Amino acid sequence: GAGGAPAGDLTGLRVVVSAGGTREPIDPVRFIGNRSSGRQGVALAAAAARRGARVTLVAANVEQAVLAPGAAADVVPVGTTAELADAVHTAAASADVVVMAAAVADFRPALTPDAKIKKVPGRPPAPIELVENPDILAGLARDRRRDGQTVVGFAAETGDDDGDVLTHGRAKARRKGADLLVVNAVGERLGFGAATNEVTVLDAAGDVVAHASGSKDAVADAVWDAVAKLRSS
Numbered sequence: 621g622a623g624g625a626p627a628g629d630l631t632g633l634r635v636v637v638s639a640g641g642t643r644e645p646i647d648p649v650r651f652i653g654n655r656s657s658g659r660q661g662v663a664l665a666a667a668a669a670r671r672g673a674r675v676t677l678v679a680a681n682v683e684q685a686v687l688a689p690g691a692a693a694d695v696v697p698v699g700t701t702a703e704l705a706d707a708v709h710t711a712a713a714s715a716d717v718v719v720m721a722a723a724v725a726d727f728r729p730a731l732t733p734d735a736k737i738k739k740v741p742g743r744p745p746a747p748i749e750l751v752e753n754p755d756i757l758a759g760l761a762r763d764r765r766r767d768g769q770t771v772v773g774f775a776a777e778t779g780d781d782d783g784d785v786l787t788h789g790r791a792k793a794r795r796k797g798a799d800l801l802v803v804n805a806v807g808e809r810l811g812f813g814a815a816t817n818e819v820t821v822l823d824a825a826g827d828v829v830a831h832a833s834g835s836k837d838a839v840a841d842a843v844w845d846a847v848a849k850l851r852s853s
């Protein structure tokens with residue numbers, strides 16, 4: 621494979637990859653969503669299949685054209701975070717590795733009216749109350765669905781007044797309890813929607829175990845290299 625990955629090194633493994641971005645309905649015609657294309661998750665699923673794994677791809681709102689490269693995976697399409705959680709939990713019950721590459725909505729509207737919200741000209745709209753979604757990754761890391769299961773998270777970070785990308789990534793790695801956290805810097809021209817990517821892979825203690833940059837396929841192979849190394853250690 622790419623980057624010198626041995627062709628069948630994931631043979632016999634069952635893996636689950638979530639991809640895309642969840643959408644939370646505001647009313648029957650509107651939603652709160654995010655800019656994730658699903659490309660990195662699809663590349664992860666395709667790379668795992670290429671390396672011999674049996675792959676379930678839980679695809680949240682991923683366009684058909686983006687899904688095509690992951691054709692060797694069983695695809696479970698989902699929309700909301702609750703649907704994604706259900707599908708991931710079901711697939712994780714028999715999985716050796718779970719990779720949460722999806723951009724999961726942190727909040728959802730508390731109420732979803734059955735009818736479209738109408739505007740009243742000249743009057744400001746009612747605020748939309750939000751409630752927090754469950755943290756699927758933290759839950760998977762805490763309650764392992766299977767002995768020896770490897771749980772991998774992703775984190776898209778920007779630097780801010782509280783610290784740089786890696787500082788935020790380290791704190792998140794320790795907080796989530798996943799075995800690996802793949803951190804990438806997002807911002808203009810980076811991450812979401814981009815053809816190339818640059819990532820740092822951290823372990824559960826927040827220590828750097830790998831760096832990778834290049835195409836989303838190259839990053840995907842680097843992530844599976846890190847998973848394979850961790851599982852053989």
Ligand code: CTP
Pocket residue numbers: 720721722723724725726753754755756757758772773774775776792
């Ligand atoms: N994630 C999840 N469930 C959520 C939110 C996030 O499983 N409700 C997963 C994502 O799939 C990703 C990882 O957690 O693998 C990190 O997501 P991220 O949005 O970076 O982390 P948060 O904990 O939501 O922190 P914040 O958005 O405040 O940076």
Ligand code: CA
Pocket residue numbers: 724725726
């Ligand atoms: Ca989040």
